[in-house]
Amino acid sequence: MLNKLSDTIYYLANQEDRERPTLGLICGDQYSLIIDSGNSTQHAKDFLQEIKKLNVPPVRYVVITHAHWDHFLGMNEFDATVIVNSQTYKMINEWKRYSFDDISLQQYVKSNQMSTMCMKTIQTDMPNRDSFKLNSPDVIFENTLSIDLGNKVCILEKIKSTHTDDSTIIYIPDEKVIFLGDCAYGTTTNSLFHYKQSMLLPMIKDIQKFDAEMFLLGHESICDSNEMNIYWEELTSASRVVKSTSLEKAIELFKVENNRDPNDNELFFIKAFVNDHIIQSQ
Numbered sequence: 001m002l003n004k005l006s007d008t009i010y011y012l013a014n015q016e017d018r019e020r021p022t023l024g025l026i027c028g029d030q031y032s033l034i035i036d037s038g039n040s041t042q043h044a045k046d047f048l049q050e051i052k053k054l055n056v057p058p059v060r061y062v063v064i065t066h067a068h069w070d071h072f073l074g075m076n077e078f079d080a081t082v083i084v085n086s087q088t089y090k091m092i093n094e095w096k097r098y099s100f101d102d103i104s105l106q107q108y109v110k111s112n113q114m115s116t117m118c119m120k121t122i123q124t125d126m127p128n129r130d131s132f133k134l135n136s137p138d139v140i141f142e143n144t145l146s147i148d149l150g151n152k153v154c155i156l157e158k159i160k161s162t163h164t165d166d167s168t169i170i171y172i173p174d175e176k177v178i179f180l181g182d183c184a185y186g187t188t189t190n191s192l193f194h195y196k197q198s199m200l201l202p203m204i205k206d207i208q209k210f211d212a213e214m215f216l217l218g219h220e221s222i223c224d225s226n227e228m229n230i231y232w233e234e235l236t237s238a239s240r241v242v243k244s245t246s247l248e249k250a251i252e253l254f255k256v257e258n259n260r261d262p263n264d265n266e267l268f269f270i271k272a273f274v275n276d277h278i279i280q281s282q
């Protein structure tokens with residue numbers, strides 16, 4: 001079932017046991033726009049079936065928030081214009097060369113081009129895929145793009161991110177809603193989970209430029225301003241104390257600066273920023 005955020009904004013909640021991120025639906029008077037196309041043809045089909053139950057204008061656009069497989073592999077199911085930033089375009093184009101039969105999938109996993117989870121999802125939720133080829137996105141933008149769906153403007157913007165270098169956010173000004181994709185998360189490099197520390201403050205600045213009250217995240221669904229501010233505060237206070245690859249020093253400094261121990265979230269973030277230093281030093 002779709003969650004209704006307002007008369008014109010809906011979302012299909014993330015489902016972590018199936019690696020399914022949050023998908024969005026924005027409806028104008030004339031057209032509808034989709035945010036992320038799902039992790040598989042089945043995810044996309046499930047979403048489309050839910051949309052059919054609503055009496056909304058036809059889906060004209062699909063925006064992909066970034067080039068991680070769980071956000072775009074359902075792309076071919078939509079009879080719509082697929083929009084990405086130029087960096088996402090380059091990365092998705094790599095996937096256009098892929099074959100999706102079992103032997104090819106196993107080879108990609110072996111050579112670290114694909115995660116095991118991705119292969120398993122494809123095997124379960126993409127039947128009849130022996131001749132499957134991923135479509136190409138249709139519209140490529142550089143930094144920002146506005147779309148009017150009929151009395152409903154959506155602003156797409158490529159922003160800095162601690163998660164990827166190709167993050168697009170979607171802001172709906174008249175509803176004060178913003179879809180963040182995965183941009184506010186960390187990422188895993190060489191088996192180490194880290195937040196790109198140099199991107200944290202520029203990212204927060206890029207996001208806070210928009211006057212939003214509701215925040216949709218790729219793997220959390222929805223946060224209000226209060227929850228988002230706590231998240232930023234915990235991330236920045238963790239980042240401030242990490243200046244090297246030493247976890248001990250960072251925790252010590254946190255105690256000095258805050259007169260208390262870090263809470264579980266802050267400790268998690270401190271470790272992730274320490275990992276970022278480790279990766280940078282490699």
Ligand SMILES: [Zn+2]
Pocket residue numbers: 066068163182
């Ligand atoms: Zn991602």
